[in-house]
Amino acid sequence: MTTTSHELQGEWRDRSAVPDHVIWGPGSHERLRSLLEEMGCRRALLLTSGSLKRRTPWVDRIAEALGNLLVAVRSDSREFTPDWLCFDTARQAREVRPDVIVTAGGGSVADWGKAVAFILAQGLETVEELDDYVASPDNQRLAALPRAPIPQVAIATTLSASEATWSVTINRPERKFKDHVRHPDLVPKAVILDAAIASSTPAAVWCATGLKAMEHVVEKLYTVDRNPVVDNMCLHAGELLYRHLPRCKDNPEDLEAFTQCQVALVGVGFHGRGVHKGLSQVIGWQLGAYGVSHGHTSCVILPHVMEFNRSISLSAQAALGRALGGDGATDEELADSAHAAVASLVRDLELPSRLRDVGIPREDLPEIARKVIVSPNIIYNPKPVTDPEEVLRVLEKAW
Numbered sequence: 281m282t283t284t285s286h287e288l289q290g291e292w293r294d295r296s297a298v299p300d301h302v303i304w305g306p307g308s309h310e311r312l313r314s315l316l317e318e319m320g321c322r323r324a325l326l327l328t329s330g331s332l333k334r335r336t337p338w339v340d341r342i343a344e345a346l347g348n349l350l351v352a353v354r355s356d357s358r359e360f361t362p363d364w365l366c367f368d369t370a371r372q373a374r375e376v377r378p379d380v381i382v383t384a385g386g387g388s389v390a391d392w393g394k395a396v397a398f399i400l401a402q403g404l405e406t407v408e409e410l411d412d413y414v415a416s417p418d419n420q421r422l423a424a425l426p427r428a429p430i431p432q433v434a435i436a437t438t439l440s441a442s443e444a445t446w447s448v449t450i451n452r453p454e455r456k457f458k459d460h461v462r463h464p465d466l467v468p469k470a471v472i473l474d475a476a477i478a479s480s481t482p483a484a485v486w487c488a489t490g491l492k493a494m495e496h497v498v499e500k501l502y503t504v505d506r507n508p509v510v511d512n513m514c515l516h517a518g519e520l521l522y523r524h525l526p527r528c529k530d531n532p533e534d535l536e537a538f539t540q541c542q543v544a545l546v547g548v549g550f551h552g553r554g555v556h557k558g559l560s561q562v563i564g565w566q567l568g569a570y571g572v573s574h575g576h577t578s579c580v581i582l583p584h585v586m587e588f589n590r591s592i593s594l595s596a597q598a599a600l601g602r603a604l605g606g607d608g609a610t611d612e613e614l615a616d617s618a619h620a621a622v623a624s625l626v627r628d629l630e631l632p633s634r635l636r637d638v639g640i641p642r643e644d645l646p647e648i649a650r651k652v653i654v655s656p657n658i659i660y661n662p663k664p665v666t667d668p669e670e671v672l673r674v675l676e677k678a679w
Contacts, residue, residue: 298550299434299444304473304542306535309338309435312345315470316380319431324349325378327369327393329357329385332437336480342384342435351376360451360458360568361388363407366395373400381432383468386481386489387440387449387574394448394466397429410450414459415656421446421462432468437481438489439521439541440574441496441549443471451569458565460656473546475538483529487629488575490525490541494518494622495564495578496548498586499557501600502593502662510548510555511596515603517548522604522625529629558661559652560585563671566651572638579631580638583623584678588670590615592662635679645675 303311316324324346326339333339333355343350352372358365373381373396383393402425404410413422434443442449446467447460478486497518500510521544527537563585564577572580590597598614606617623633632638640648649671652658658665665671 299468299471301470302473302546302550303470304475304546305539306474306476308472308474309342309477310345312342312382312433312435312472313347313349315433315472316346316349316382319380319469321380321431322349323351323376323378324380324382325373325376326350326353326382326384327357327389327396328353328355328383329389330355332385332480336477338477338480339384342382346382351378357385357389357392359388359573361391361395361449362451362453363410364453366392366399366450367404367407369396370399370404379430381430382435383432383443384435384437384477386436386438386485387442390434390436390440390442390468391449393432393434394468395450395461397432398448398461398463398466401425401427401429410459410461413461415447415462417654417656417659420656425463425465429465433470433472434468435472435474435477436542437478438485438575439493439545439549440489441493441545443468444545444550449565456569457651458569458655460565462656471550473539473542475535475542478538478542479528479532479535483532484631485573485575487525487529488573488579488631490521490528490575490629491578491582491626491631492564492575493541493545493549494521494625495560495582496557497521498582498597498600498618498622499560500548500555502589502596503556503558503660504662505555505660506596507555511599513547515599517544518600519603520544522621525625526628556657556660558585558657559588559663559665559671559674562652562655562658562661563648563674565655566648567635567638567640569651570640570644570648572640576632576638579626580633580635580678581674583619583626584674586619586622587677588674589661589663590619635675640679642679645672645679649675
């Protein structure tokens with residue numbers, strides 16, 4: 281058995297880009313007001329999803345917890361965080377003058393809050409002005425922000441981990457392209473992971489974003505900037521997700537299972553910062569611009585990207601196979617176990633597994649492939665990807 285993967289010397293250097301404060305456990309949303317008071321905040325703008333407001337009592341309970349700190353509520357979020365929504369919200373924010381943004385929802389809602397904070401800090405007025413700030417393979421992040429953004433507190437309802445990143449994903453519907461704005465000051469100051477709120481998320485959505493969390497596990501294990509500290513967090517997180525996601529699907533009242541999945545997210549999604557994901561994430565970004573739901577992108581793409589990267593990441597995939605219960609005698613057998621475990625998790629959670637199942641026409645694949653190779657994180661894939669034909673072959677297998 282030979283699964284050694286790292287040299288004995290290394291370095292992990294990254295400006296602190298994780299939330300200052302993470303609170304988890306059923307009922308943790310009740311800490312919200314005291315948290316804001318501790319931060320010195322007095323005027324809160326609450327951004328949330330229409331579905332959370334319509335289907336559950338949680339938006340009203342969060343508003344009640346905020347009390348007289350609440351200056352405005354918007355519950356008109358849109359999937360994939362369209363640019364027009366961010367600028368419209370920023371215009372309203374200038375009128376009510378919040379000193380903190382509270383978001384309650386999934387990844388799109390968290391990105392909505394980050395985008396509004398960025399637009400306000402930069403003083404942007406038009407969508408076109410974003411073009412001067414977006415990331416690319418050659419320019420990963422902004423050098424500086426002239427003013428510090430107002431803080432954000434994120435109440436997470438999914439496992440997307442957008443709440444823990446300083447990358448703001450903004451969809452450009454007119455271009456069918458997802459742009460990213462990046463700076464460490466854009467990471468939310470605090471995150472609340474309340475399993476009681478999360479358990480109200482539809483099972484299909486929760487489980488799909490659970491596959492997004494598993495994508496974090498897999499791609500951080502074999503990214504070009506991986507390190508053994510994050511490896512250990514990833515392997516433990518992968519085991520927790522693999523064991524507890526099916527429990528969440530079978531029983532929405534199993535708050536222990538929801539909490540365990542959220543704890544996994546803290547490890548790999550929050551404290552695995554500075555270690556980047558590659559091809560599966562990047563393909564997912566651009567599929568989102570074509571309307572594929574968050575999380576479904578990982579369901580249909582991750583197993584195929586694992587196969588694409590297998591030759592250069594065998595030991596990492598073998599380590600994952602062992603963590604997920606594989607008992608192979610060789611790295612090849614354990615890597616097979618990892619691939620089979622991820623694919624079976626998609627099936628067991630009754631999630632889509634083909635691009636055709638999520639509404640992507642085959643004729644769109646070449647254009648998607650061209651967009652993938654100019655997306656920022658493509659440089660972190662362990663197997664260099666510069667030719668859209670390589671991406672197209674992965675997409676064809678997934679179709």
